Amino acid sequence: MIEKLRRKFILVTMAIVFLVMLVVLVALNATNYFHTAERADEILSVLAGNGGKFPDEEFSGKAFESGSIPPNQAVSIETPFETRYFTAITNSNRQIIQIDTTKIRSVDSEAGQIYAEDVLASNKTKGYLDDFRYKVVEKEDGTFLLLFVDSQRELQTMRAFLQNSLSIGLISLVFIFLLVFYFSKKIIKPVQESIDRQKQFITDMGHEIKTPLAIISANNDVQQMLNGDTEWTKSTGKQIHRLNGLMESMLQLTQMEEETYQPKIEPINFSQVLREACEPYILIGEKKNVTVSLDIQPNIIIQSERDAINKLCSLLMDNANKYVREPGTIQVRLDSHQHKIRLIISNTVSEMPQNFNRLFDRFYREDQARKHTAGGYGIGLSLAAAIVESYHGQIQASPLNEETIAFEVVLPLK
Template sequence: MIKRLRARFIRIATLSVAVVMLLLTVAVNAANFISTDSDLTETLELICGNEGTIPLPAQETAPGASGEETAPNSSGAADGSDTADGSGTSGGEAAPDSSNQDASPSTADGSGSAAPSLEEAPPDAGSAPGGAPPDDAAVPRPVPAGQRRGGPFTAETPFSTRFFVLRYDDGGTLVQADLDRIASVTQDDTDEFLAAALAHGEGDGYYGSYKFRVVRTGENRRMAVFLDCYQELRAVRAVAVWSLLADGACIALVYLLVVLCSRRAIDPVVRSAERQKQFITDAGHELKTPITVIATSLKVLEMEVGRQKWIDKAQAQTEKLGALVNSLVTLSRMDEEEPPLTFSNFDMSAAVLETAESFRDSAETAGHPLALDVPSGLTVRGDEAAIRQLVSILLDNALKYALPGGIVSLSLRRERHGIVLCSSNPCAPMDPADLPRLFDRFYRPDKSRSSATGGFGVGLSIAQSVAQAHGGSIRAECPAEGTIVFTVTLKS
């Protein structure tokens, strides 16, 4: 019993820690994936919101940074510079009044209008006919510092983010493939990614190591942005693998610590159980002497005064008391760390048949035919005397509680898990909740039936101890109302 208690304590403690750690690992990895997916979603939103590009952070422009020379005087004209027709101001002609001239440099065609900067260019400037973007549409456009977004974005995001953009119509015809920001995808690969976008439809999705988003950009126009997230997904997988390995190591360490500390943890229970067993053993030995004296005195008294009903009743109760003491001592010995059993290979078929035949006459006298189904040649390793006691308990229990005229059946067979011994008999209807408690000591579901059938309610407890001492188990079940079956499984 102590071994089973310790093993159960180790299993429960280790399993509890394992469940908590696995739940924590699942929660951490789920949060990690959700956070990574959220960052990727924000990046896709930024790209889609800027028509397939990532805006650059704002850059301050110093005077003359545009490559144009400024005049040293307030008139805005450069000293010694030629006019558009080749005549310079040093030739004696006065420069035009700067108050009537535009201070911005002239364009190449002499129109005099300044070229707009990237920040001032309208979003659709230079759009090609049919809604297709110009060739330089993939060039990131700077945004003012006050409008710079936070979250996963930094100043390096436009240069470190790898993505490509596919523009197509509703019929699935590719209009443009912008592959300038990706190195692993060529024009030949666009059909594969276009098919994935068409199959998914609008919204976000994953395809391989890419997360993509499909949006509508106009009438009969769609855009699919594929964002390379290989490193992000690899990091998520790495966290998952290492967390599981850490879980395994921690669970193994906890198991080792629980095994080392389990004896000390259950020591109070062990001491209490040992004292209880010692008390039963000592009490049994102390009771045997007065019981023997009482039984002997009753026999002597019967020889002197003759047979009387009072003497017969006293002898019957003395015999019952002696049997109870023997049963309690047997239970106490079976609960020891090492039960006093002698294991050897023996013919279980012969032992079961011989034990069952000893009950045949009493079974027929009680009106219960005995049906045996025991094939020959089945051997098992165990204590033969304990197995015979187990068979006797099952048959005695079946004959006591079988309904009048009911057949008592006993069968033996070999299965994949070992040797199976079954006894069955018709009985009064029972509550299924009472079946597991039949193996408790002194438990009876019907107190009134106890006085009619005799016994002490410890026989099935002994049968369970014998089965467990052989590494097996015993269970009770009611396959049909009014029938009870006890099944013993022993390792062969």
């Protein structure tokens, strides 16, 4: 239980850290991308506003001093000398009639033609094509001006930032995992000590109560021999039996939750054990007007402990018998598939539980009004879950329909 709790703590902590780091990395890289695209778009806007070139008079320095060029633009006096770009012009039929590559060395007229045709075919007005940021401007006469700005340097910087941020994030994640893994033992230690004290208390209490119960049982037997069976001796006998059953179940549950618990393994005929466990409830069902139907695949062999499997089947059948609607049905199905054994025990109910996961909590009862009338101790399903987990299986409760609940057990077929 402690190791399971520790693993869950590590998993939840690392999931939170991962999500936080993911949000931060996405935000940083998205911001970097938009700033890079925004800077290129501002340069394209200047070019578009001047027919595909930089206005030399606006970059003499006086324009910046006078404020005619807004300070938030990604342009400066050096921008015309730093920027590599080329343009293309089409007629009104979107046919390319002119390519200007004088402001760039890496693209010739033939390559510029291909880039322009690809942009026209995409029907987009702006975006990235390879390492170029482009913009398509429709003129008043119906012709189109295509502008391409070389953003290779900016994109390389952006990609390097992405790679570095991912590397730093991954290294940080590993480092944080090592810290969480190391300190998780210390964080879980108080919980472990509390659970250990609880287990020790249950064990000590079980041994201490056995003697008084034995004495009370002996005294009750003496009263029965001297005075015969009375209402009081019968009631006392029932309560003694109830307490003995409770202590036995608590001790079994505590034993199975121990980290060092190792069940005895031997070949067991699961089908036979289940059928034997169901037989008493068939007779009980006839008295309660409850139909018990069995669909058990024969000769399913499992490597397990016979007492544990018998206890598991009895607990699930007892639970179904206690909470079945009268008249109603209990259905038992056992089969094997792909190296797994599946046991499903379902029963009709008067009211469907609201929280199926809590049904396996110790001492939990969905219907408090039936807490005593239904009998039992409130730990039957907890003990069943502990048995299943000790064999690395799974158990769950779910509704089959509006009036039927099913308990499904899946065990590895070893």
